[in-house]
Amino acid sequence: MxxxxxxxxxxxxxxxxxxxxxxxxxxxxxxxxxxxxxxxxxxxxxxxxxxxxxxxxxxxxxxxxxxxxxxxxxxxxxxxxxxxxxxxxxxxxxxxxxxxxxxxxxxxxxxxxxxxxxxxxxxxxxxxxxxxxxxxxxxxxxxxxxxxxxxxxxxxxxxxxxxxxxxxxxxxxxxxxxxxxxxxxxxxAPFHRDGLLEDFETITVRQRIVLPHTQDTFYWCHIEKIPEWKEKHHYIGFDMIYGENAHSNLHHSVAFECHTQDGTDPAKLLESHVGHPGYECYTPNMPPEFYLCERFLINWAIGSEGELLPEKVGIPLRHEHGGATYLMFQSHYDNKRLERDVTVEWSMRLYHTTQLRPWDASIIGLGHSLIFSLTVPPRTSDWLVVGHCSSACTAAALPPEGVNIFTVFLHGHYLVRAIRLRHFRGLKELPPIAVDTNYAADFQQSRRLSREVKLLPGDHLTVECDYNSETRDTATFTGWRADDEMCQAFINYYPRVPLAMCRSSPHPRLLTRLYHLKGFQSDLDLSTFEFNPEVGDGRRYQEAVNALPWSTLDKQKINSEIIHGDQFIKCQYNYGISLKLDTNVTGYPTAVPFVPAEDKFxxxxxxxxxxxxxxxxxxxxxxxxxxxxxxxxxxx
Structure with a gap:
């Protein structure tokens, strides 16, 4: 034979x-x-x-x-x-x-x-x-x-x-x-950077800052302005240049597009901040107009080697060309030893071109909202956190033909062991878009997909993060510090649509029951960065959760109820600007789970x-x- x-x-x-x-x-x-x-x-x-x-x-x-x-x-x-x-x-x-x-x-x-x-x-x-x-x-x-x-x-x-x-x-x-x-x-994975073509120009952003010796984590925000051009330019990638102490003390630097709530030119609000050294982020000193900057343009984090976009896509620059004229750079610095006189210096080269690519691209933030409900109990070997991009949000935001995902950026901190980005359509789960069971917070590199993934209106995406907190004696919460936690994914896609965030968080009434809380403050706003709200009896959320007798609780049962319970939708054009949906609650869809084919090789x-x-x-x-x-x- x-x-x-x-x-x-x-x-x-x-x-x-x-x-x-x-x-x-x-x-x-x-x-x-x-x-x-x-x-x-x-x-x-x-x-x-x-x-x-x-x-x-x-x-x-x-x-x-x-x-x-x-x-x-x-x-x-x-x-x-x-x-x-x-x-x-x-x-x-x-x-x-x-x-x-x-x-x-x-x-x-x-x-x-x-x-x-x-x-x-x-x-x-x-x-x-x-x-x-x-x-x-x-x-x-x-x-x-x-x-x-x-x-x-x-x-x-x-x-x-x-x-x-x-x-x-x-x-x-x-x-x-x-x-x-x-x-x-x-x-x-395909390499995250193709070769630069000859017809590109460069914008260089620089920062030099002395870290306060009283804070182990320090966030600094400042505004950059894109030069005025008559013709449209595409942003096509970036490189990070490390200066003094940048390798040891710079955790991430993210560039956000700034857009007004009514879509008008934000010059009246942001022009005065151009050239200003900046402000400590998300404090009373930060101007409120900085909250207009929430649509992602650049994600750089520790371990990244920069990124160049595929040759068929670019992100438009300047308001009159469908992009952003003003960018906010949010830079996260660590000073764990609280040392004095630590100066950190870095610069970033932004590449752009007038040779326009066929498609305008953008980024959508997915995962668990940056809010208090991301909670990991102490001394726990296996704890799951999830965040959903609901079918209601994608149905309201995406065009009938959908969009095409070409790159994924996974993000968590030091308790995360694995991250998965799952994809549901109707009554069926499709193959996962990204999986990393060896996730490491010190290596946060964007991942170019081998094949683009079509995301259609009505599709549902879920980000899952596995945590191990066996080294922590107290609960860990979401927040800005490296020792806090996050569970996020970012998708680069085309064609560009007006959607910045598609996230969720466990519903407060669910947490009230499971954590035996009196109830949350009446003015709780789940669309903002709220990390430690009031929960009655003169206490705040983190204090109340840490007071629980975790060693005697059935943590597996609590975790199951949280991940399978109702979640509050965050579907936003920009900070505080939500799309109008028929529901504000989501959760895991009812779908046949994806089972990979048996590897018979x-x-x-x-x-x-x-x-x-x-x-x-x-x-x-x-x-x-x-x-x-x-x-x-x-x-x-």
Whole structure:
């Protein structure tokens, strides 16, 4: 019975892998010439620029090609881990000596030398060594079906690196000492920045500020004005330039578009603030007109490397061209040690062009509203917070043909372990738009989607955040501090519509019952930033929640009732300007849950190997000879 080519290719790859031990030695002369491509991704992994990795994922082939450069004539190590530790890590070690490449597939089992895998799943494509550097090019399957390997996904991963100054004296590298580390990455997602075209211009925003030594968290807001142009310009991306203490003390900087409630030019309200150094955000000192600035233009947070928009979209600039003339920059600084005389300096390059893209784009904020009800009890290993973008809001705000989502930005703080953006349509749940089960608050990079997602009027979106508060003795609430919490997602989409926020929060009457409160203040406004309202008996919300006997309560039951109870809708054009809806309450829709299709790839590969090919011979074959077999079969 004839075997199809895809099945035969799987079988041959499985057979070759079985023939190769975790370690291989390859004569460099047998490797083909390497024509270096323009890789889609690049990251300098260490602070001194010693270790750089470039890579290109190919989802059709289900493989990634890695090009690794290390400033050493010794050995190098590279790999993946979900948390930066060695447990569960997947590693390749390699060095070039006497015209030969020594390549080893290893897996981490803790704080000791990673043992070699039984099968080597790193395919050598090229290697060389010069007077200063070692270069290695390898290919690796997204899923090798090897239980000792790490399965690559669209989620956050730690890229591990290490190196030695000399080649190993034996068959394994010596201890690396301080020459090691890790850096966050998104391996399979399309890179968050395409190359800049030649026809672009730059606006540079700068800030230099001395942090108060009395506050561990400090927010500063100031206004920037877009220059006056006769013709329309598109904003197409930004880069962050780090100055003094920016790496250590700047948590995020967000640019908001400023729009009036009636759609008129906001010059009369905001022009006087142009050139002013700014004000502490969301305090009585901040001018009330700053609250007109709530539509997102730029999201930069710790770990981000900047962003360039896809070439078919741009965000319009200036009021007369459908965008915003005035921007408010909200910058979050941390000074956890309450040090004196800490100066932080940074700048941001905003790229724009007159070569207009086909589509005007924008951003919508999703998730749990920035309000008191986001509450995580103390000493809790698993607590879920949700926020909904209701079908009522999307039905009122989106055009009949819908909009197209091309990028997602996930945001939470240090208790968040995972974030999901779920998508519902009618009585059915669609595949999730974004999932990160390895979410890390120190790596907040926008995520370009591999395929755009259509969002139609009447669709429902839900942001879910998993929290672990086992290190906290008191409850954690939403707020501006890094130690407070948030549960948010932001979607970049086109065509642009007048919608800034589509969020929700648990209904106050539900919290009153579950937390045994007397009742909230009568003038409670759920459309504003209210973090600690009055709840009777002369107490405020946070005090009352922290007074609960959490160790004796059924937290799982309370959490279930909160997430499945009524939520108050926040569907806004801008701050305080809500769309008129038929209801102000939402919750999880009644829908058939999405169940991903069973991944049969590994089972297919195992079946092909067992049924088509005989067991591998016991003698050792040279890796280059096996490579010829693979090339011959795959080329059929």
């Amino acid at each position: 004839a075997v199809g080519r895809p099945l035969l290719r799987l079988a041959v790859l499985a057979w070759v892998g079985a023939c190769l031990a975790g370690s291989m030695t390859v004569d460099l002369a047998t490797l083909p010439a390497y024509d270096a491509p323009d890789h889609t991704h690049e990251s300098v992994l260490d602070p001194d620029g010693v270790f750089t990795v470039l890579w290109t994922p190919d989802l059709d082939k289900q493989e990634v090609v890695w090009e690794i450069h290390a400033r050493t004539r010794g050995w190098l190590g590279f790999g993946f881990s979900s948390n930066g530790g060695m447990g569960g890590a997947d590693i390749v070690t390699a060095w070039v000596e006497d015209g030969k490449l020594h390549l080893q597939d290893r897996h981490g089992v803790g704080p000791k030398m990673p043992p070699e895998d039984e099968i080597n799943d790193w395919r050598p494509l090229y290697a060389r060594e010069n007077d200063t550097h070692t270069m290695l090019v390898v290919a690796r399957d997204v899923n090798t079906c090897d239980p000792e390997d790490y399965v690559l996904t669209n989620e956050t991963v730690r890229l591990l690196y290490a190196w030695g100054e000399e080649d190993p004296s034996g068959d394994q590298p010596p201890y690396h000492g301080p020459r090691r580390g890790n850096r966050y990455g998104l391996v399979l 590994c089972a297919l590969r195992a079946s092909a190997s067992a049924s088509v090919l005989s067991p591998p011979p016991t003698f050792t074959l040279l890796p280059w000879l096996l490579a010829l077999v693979v090339v011959a079969v795959v080329a059929v």
